[in-house]
Amino acid sequence: MNLDPSPSVASAVPASTRRWESISRVPRGPRAVIGAPIVAALFGRAVADVAIRVEYADGVVLGAAPETGPRMLLHRPRDFFARIAADGLIGFGEAYMAGDWSAPDLSAVLTVLAARIDTLIPAKLQKLRAVAVPRQPRSERGTRAGARTNIAHHYDLSNEFFGLFLDETMTYSSAIFDRLVPAPVWNDLVTAQRRKLDRLLDATGVTAGTRVLEIGTGWGELAIRAAQRGATVYSVTLSREQQLLARERVAAAGLTDRVTVALQDYRDVTGTYDAIISVEMIEAVGFRYLPTYLAALDHLLDDDGRVALQAITMPHARMLATRNTYTWVHKYIFPGGFLPSSELLSTLTAEHTDLSIVDRYSLGPHYAHTLRLWLQRFTASAGGADALGFDPTFRRMWRLYLAYSEAGFASGYLDVEQIVLARPESP
Template sequence: MTVQQPIPHEHTASRVIPRPSEGVWPGLAAVPHTRVKGRIAEGLFRRAVRSLPVRVELGEEVLGLGGPTMRIVRPDAFFRRLGNDSKIGFGEAYMVGDWTTDDLPGLLTPFAATLSTLIPPSLQRLARRWVEARQPTEEMNTVEGARENIHRHYDLSNDLFQIFLDDTMSYSAAWFAPGSDDLVEAQERKIDGILDMAGVTAGQHVLEIGTGWGGLAIRAAQRGARVTTLTISAEQASLAERRIAEAGVADQVQVLLRDYREAQGSYDAVVSVEMIEAVGERYWPTYFEALDRLLKPGGRVGLQAITMPDDRMRVAKNDYTWIHKYVFPGGLIPSVESIERSLADHATLRIAERRSLGQDYARTLNHWNRRFQERWAEVSALGFDETFRRMWEFYLGYCEAGFRVGYLDVFQLALTRENH
C-alpha cells in the first residue's frame, strides 16, 4: 500500500490522529451527508450502549454501565458514518479518529457478545434491504477475482507481516500448550496438530492449498514428506521459497503459483489452513470437489477453518462489511454445518475429527496486536500512514473480540472418506 505524508490533524485524548489523505483513502475523509440517518443511528446507539459494560464519553455525557472507555471525539461525524452503513461506518469512524479508546479489544468485546441483538431484528432486515451495501460483483472469487482479492491483502508487504508475526511466519490461529504463552511454540504445535490430522508421515506426497510463507511446508518436509504447495500470492511465493531454501528442504518442497481449481495430481494427504474463508460460498462446491479429486484413496485432509454459528452465517452471508472493504475482499466465514452440507453434497469426504482453537486465536491476535503496536516505528518506516495503523488496530482488535466471546471460532478438522 502506498501512503502519503500525514495531512492536517486533530488532537484526541490518546494521540494526534492525522486526517486521511483523499488520494490514498478515497471517500474516507468526507463525512456522509446523512443527517437524518445519523440521528436515527444516534438513537439506536444510545439504546444499545445503555445496557453494555462500557463507558461511552459523549461530550459531558457518559453512557453505559461502566467498563472500557470509548471517547466519541466528533459526534456528528461518528453518527453520520454509523447511519450511512453501520457495518462499515463504525470501523471507518475509528480509522479517522471520530472515536478512540485505550483498550480496543476490551471495548469491542461487549459489542461482539451482543452483535445479533444490538439492533432489533426488524431493523436489521430493513437495513439489509435498503441501507447496507452488498458485496461488489468484481470481488467474486473467480480465478482472476481471487488473485486480485488476495493481492489486496497478502501482497501488502512481506516486511509488514514479518514485523508482527512470529518467527514461523504463521498467519493463522496458534495452539497454546497449557501454561505456556510462547507464540512460536504454539504455532509449531498448531502445525503439527493439523499435519497429524492429515496423517502426514515420511515418504508421503502432500498437497498444501494456501502456502502462506512456507511454515507448514517446511514442517511437513522435516517429517520426511514431499510437499507441493499452492499460492496465488506472488509476494508470498517469493518469500516462502527463500525460507524453504534457508531451512534446507528446497529439494522436498515445490511452490506453485497456482489456484486450487487448477491443481492436478493425486496426493497421500491434503492440508489447507485458513484458506477456505477466501473461497466464497459460490465456490465451496468447487473447493470440496477439488479436495476429493486430489486425495488418493485412503488419504486424509487436514482442514483448519475459521467458523461462525450457522444461523448467523446464513443471515450475514451476503453482507458487505468493514472487513470486506478494508481487509479481506470477497471472503465468507463458513459454519461447521455449512462445511458438512457441502461435503455431503459435493464430496465423499466427511469430518472424522475436530478440535476447537477459538480461545487460542484470541490469544494469537493479542500477540500480533501487541507486536504491531510495539514495532509501529518499523511499520511506519515502510511507508504506512496513521490511517493504516488505526485500520490494522481495528482489524486485529475486532477479530480478537469475536473469538473472545465465541461469535467466531476456528476448527482443525480431519476429513476422511466414508468407507475409511
C-alpha cells in the same frame, strides 16, 4: 530471508487497494444528515445497558460499565453518527479509522459489543438488512481472476509488513497453546504455532514418503515442517509476495528438493496426494465456490488419504443472515471473504464429495490469545509501519481489524476448527 523495512513498500501498493486514504471525507448527503440524529438516539438506547462507558467530548457518559470498565471515547460525535447513518457498520469502522472515536482498550470494547451483536440493533431494523446493507461486488467474487485480486489486496501489502507482528515462523493463523491460564505471552507463540502445524501433519499421517498438497502456502512453515519429516510437498498460493519469501525460506532450510511452491489456483492443481492440508484458506473461497473447493479436495486426494482443514467458522443462523452482505472487513481487509458455519461445511461435504468428517477440534480461545499477541506486537511496531510508508489511518485500520477479530473469538461469536476429512472406507 530479507525482512528489512523499505520506505517504498506502501507507495508500491496498487491504488485500488489504498481505500483507506480517502477516509477523512465525512458523508454529508441526505442519508447522513437526516439519519445522524436517528442513529444517535438509537445508539444511546442500545448502549444504555451495555457494559462499556461511552464518553462524549462534552462530558456526557452513557453505558452500564463502572468507571473501571471498557471505555469508548467519542471525539467527534457528529461525524461518528453521520458515518453510521450513511454506511452502517462500515461507517462505524471508518469512524475509528478517521479518529472520530477511540478506546484505550479497543479489544475489550469490541468484545462487549460482539457478545451483544444480536440485540444491539433493533429486530425491526435487522429485517431491513437485505435493502439497507450493500451486497458484495461481483468483481470480488472468488473466480480465478477475482481470487487473485482479492489475495493480492491483503497478502501483497508486503512481507515486511507482516513481519512486523508475526513470530519467526511467519505463521498467520491460530496457534495452539499448551495452556491459556495464565495468559500466553509472546515467547510462547513460536512453540504454539509449531504445535498447531504438527497437529495437522499428525492428523493426516505425514511421514517419510508422504505426498502432501498444501492449499494456501502462507510463508512456508508448514511445508518446511512436512519436508523435515521426509515428505514431498506441492504448495500453491496466489500471492506473489508469499511465494517469493516461502521459496527463500525453503531454500534456507535446505529443502528445495522436497518442496515446490507454485503460483497457482487450487482449481488448476492436478495429480493425487496422500495428504492435503489447508490452513485458514477456505475463508477466501467465497460462499458460491465452496462446493467447487470441496470437490477439488475430493478428486485430488488418494483413496487412503486424509484432508486437514483449519477453518474459521461462525454460528449457522448468523451466517445465513449475513452471507450476502458487504462489510467493513470486505471493503478494507479481505475482499471476497466468507466465514462458513460448521453445519454448512458438513452439508456441502456430504453433498459434493465422497469424504466424511472424521474429526473436529475447536480452538477458538486459542485464536483470541494469538490475535491479542499480534495486536500487542503490531501496536508496538508503529515506527516500523511508518518506516514502510503506512500512515496513521492505515495503522488504525489494522489495529481495528486485529482487535475486532480478537473480540470475535473472545466473545464466542467466532470459532476456528481443525477438521479432518477421509473416505468412509479409509483406515
